[in-house]
Amino acid sequence: MNALLDPAQLATALPGAVRKLDPRALLATPVMLVVEIGAVLTTVLAALDPSVLGWSVTAWLWLTVLFGNLAESVAEGRGKAQAASLRALQSETTARRRTAGGHLEEVPSTALRVGDLVVVEAGERIPGDGDVVEGVASVDESAVTGESAPVIRESGGDRCAVTGGTTVLSDRIVVRITSNPGQSFVDRMIGLVEGSERQRTPNEIALNVLLGALTAVFVVVCVTLWFVADFAGAPVPVLVLAALLVCLIPTTIGALLSAIGIAGMDRLVRRNVLAMSGRAVEAAGDVDVLLLDKTGTITYGNRRAHEVLEVPGVPRADLVEAALLASLADETPEGRSIVELLTPEQSDAALPAGATLVPFSATTRSSGFDAGERQVRKGAASAVGGWVRESGGTEPPALLAAVEQVSASGGTPLVVAERVGDAPARLLGVVHLKDVVKEGMRERFDELRAMGIRTVMVTGDNAVTAAAIAAEAGVDDVLAEATPEDKMRLIRREQAGGRMVAMCGDGTNDAPALAQADVGVAMNTGTTAAKEAGNMVDLDSDPTKLIEVVEIGKQLLITRGALTTFSVANDVAKYFAILPALFVVAFPQLDVLNVMRLSSPESAILSAVVFNALVIVALIPLALRGVSYRPGPADALLRRNLLVYGVGGLVAPFVGIKLLDLVVSLLPGL
Known part of the structure; x- marks a missing residue:
């Protein structure tokens, strides 16, 4: 007492x-x-x-x-x-706003409006809530979440949202402001905790x-x-x-x-869970069914390089070097994960003098580099396979088997190939990208099951991939190839059966389901649309936090x-x-x-x-x-x-x- x-x-x-x-x-x-x-x-x-x-x-x-x-x-x-401790985040800062002509002008953070673009560099405080539209940076969100570990915020995808008052630790990002003064996430949080x-x-x-x-x-x-x-x-x-x-x-x-x-x-x-109303807290006490979006919720937000599988007869060092160097121009999260995985294995790998990087594009679905007579490509199996066939090369059965093996396990195969001079291109091997299930998921889902809550993973992935991730995570059921409409129909069907439904999600495509669910828990790392649609926001972006909720x-x-x-x-x-x-x-x-x-x-x-x-x-x-x-x-x-x-x-x-x-x-x- x-x-x-x-x-x-x-x-x-x-x-x-x-x-x-x-x-x-x-x-x-x-x-x-x-x-x-x-x-x-x-x-x-x-x-x-x-x-x-x-x-x-x-x-x-x-x-x-x-x-x-x-x-x-x-x-x-x-x-x-x-609330008093949260107000410390609201001290006015100077923001560098990008003008229509591309110039930067310094303005007070209170002058920012929805749609403004601001540039934030290492050591600077983010002046307002927004979405990263350019760059990638490490951000300290401890003032909001209480977690000391920095998080990565990057343009595109579902990990682009940033909160005003947090601090950029490295690199440089451009943020599009999504709230006017007095209407920020922290402002709403202060109002709610004060009652x-x-x-x-x-x-x-x-x-x-x-x-x-x-x-x-x-x-x-x-x-x-x-x-x-x-x-x-x-x-x-x-x-x-x-x-x-x-x-x-x-x-x-x-x-x-x-x-x-x-x-x-x-x-x-x-x-670190912000409830928008007491009604949501009460509803959480009666939840029977929990729907969780896979990407960014059960798994990390992007697929990560898990391993490389070389074609028989190809030295592993050749595959590692080619995959590593071909990923240097790939600014996608998957490309960066390949560099992160393989750099310890060949830390001295370097591009040949005069090499030209070939960036990844949605059209070619590949990236790589050209250095004199040598060309290296890494990308989707169909895209790189087509590039090899155009040069007169063939796809060995061992490589096709590796591609099928990775696909059957629920992963994504990226094929690596190289060509020297006029000789036919040859296939070196496969990079296995996989959805990495967040640590401790199976144990937390066991706890939910003991509480009488049925867990359902919803994902847009194909049935094979979805089943593999569901088995690894330990969820009770799975809805594969799900569209936003499918998620809505599932929630309404469960509610029609007299069950209380909770939904965890972080993407814009999750927003309709978050709004329909009795308890909609949006991840703080998610998009603004998701956070606006839910009636709770998890500042730690931990979907298993629903157990505590x-x-x-x-x-x-x-x-x-x-x-x-x-x-x-x-x-x-x-x-x-x-x-x-x-x-x-x-x-x-x-x-x-x-x-x-x-x-x-x-x-x-x-x-x-x-x-x-x-x-x-x-x-x-x-x-x-x-x-x-x-x-x-x-x-x-x-x-x-x-x-x-x-x-x-x-x-x-x-x-x-x-x-x-x-x-x-x-x-x-x-």
């Missing part, structure tokens, strides 16, 4: 709790509004007829309202503390309606008791009835309800259910603990129910009021931390809920009120 409610945190939250005493601020929480009305009433009655009981009850009723406000204020304060845009979820609204109904019922009960007691010749003071009403209505959950919702979103932010969603629902169970059971216990003591004089038959043997009606009601206030404070840490979630069947969770919080809610008032009664009965004047 000390870690969650240290004195400094309470001191910061207390002014906000006092401001929330404004009745207009309590309109959204009818239970606490009734408590405040009761506090006002007892204040007036105590002023008109001063007594120890009157002023004691009044003080503790006001403390009850204050403690209820304190829970929400502490939860909001934790979010504001995070300024937090809307109540349907579950929360429904629970508020239930609490309001219970409050109305107990108002009727207390009014009825006043008439019954008066009729029996033992009238109960209005002050006592007001205090009794506050003790019987569900003040515990009423006070903590908002704090639970805010804390749920706060726990997501602490795990689901756990937090379930934790939110379980916490709300547990504290509701505790509060209702609490009220039942207080009902049977207090009423016999209050009315035993008028109805001696009730003495058999007075099991607590409270000292007097006055000490009974004051002890109950004090307990009612203190139990809110005692449960604030639990509301903020959340009830722990352990995967298991729903009936087991319900049983634990009833045994721990139901029984606990029944027992706690009997013990607490009795102990308080022993102390309160010592007060003079009672």
Whole structure:
């Protein structure tokens, strides 16, 4: 409890709790509004007829309202503390904006608008959210994600998005700005963690309606008791009835309800997941099916060179040198991965003097170099095979077998060939490109399966490639050759079957599915369109983070259910603990129910009021931390809920009120 409610945190939250005493601020929480009305009433009655009981009850009723406000204020304060650290990213910087004529002009970052092109070099801060349109660079995103390892951002593909306030560590990039001042990703994040845009979820609204109904019922009960007691010749003071009403209505959950919702979103932010609404957090707790885009989600964003397979009779060194040098002009991520793979094997490889690099193009589907009479090409099997045949060369069966082997495993074969002078070109071997599954995927999918969540990989790849990746990653099902429309149809079909669907993706082609899914988690490395379509953004771009998202969603629902169970059971216990003591004089038959043997009606009601206030404070840490979630069947969770919080809610008032009664009965004047 000390870690969650240290004195400094309470001191910061207390002014906000006092401001929330404004009745207009309590309109959204009818239970606490009734408590405040009761506090006002007892204040007036105590002023008109001063007594120890009157002023004691009044003080503790006001403390009850204050403690209820304190829970929400502490939860909001934790979010504001995070927002304060994020504001450090927003310090104005000078940006070098490219003009229509190609010149660079220095402007403040606040002057940038959507569509502007800015140049950012090593050591400079990116002035605003955008997409890389030229170049590739290493970027430090630790200020946003908390991860110290730099990430690569490059033009094209699904790893082009950059966030304002992050720092370029190497190279030079040109960024197209995608948000106006005040509308950046960090701005939206600050607004969300501060709770300024937090809307109540349907579950929360429904629970508020239930609490309001219970409050109305107990108002009727207390009014009825006043008439019954008066009729029996033992009238109960209005002050006592007001205090009794506050003790019987569900003040515990009423006070903590908002704090639970805010804390749920706060726990997501602490795990680097930005939820756009509380509704998304709740929906995550009920997810049955998870769809994951393959590229950039299950696998790394681009295929990487895995190995080289030489044709029999060709020295491996010849193939490695040719593939390495032919990739120097290939600026695609795949080409760079070949250089990365083979450089350690031939670090001294160098282009011949006067060599001309042949860059990769979509037309030729190959790259390479020309050096005198020597020509080397590397590219798609059909493209390079055609180049070899045009020179009079042939494709040996061993190479065709290697190409088929790579394709059957779900990889992409790149063929390497060379030609010297007028001699026919010869094929040297194959570079095996493969989708590399991110580390730990199979283990995390096993965890999802244990939670009852079925995983489906969706990809535009052919069925063979998709099946190979799915088997390696350990997903339950796969949808191959999927178009955006196919993904939408799959999600709608699952939803029509009554299942809650979550979707993880990072590309523009994932945007429709992210918007359709009940929980759409966009990777922060993805495109702007994907992040706008989803209702959550994972700042770490880890698709298995959904495990934590689901756990937090379930934790939110379980916490709300547990504290509701505790509060209702609490009220039942207080009902049977207090009423016999209050009315035993008028109805001696009730003495058999007075099991607590409270000292007097006055000490009974004051002890109950004090307990009612203190139990809110005692449960604030639990509301903020959340009830722990352990995967298991729903009936087991319900049983634990009833045994721990139901029984606990029944027992706690009997013990607490009795102990308080022993102390309160010592007060003079009672």
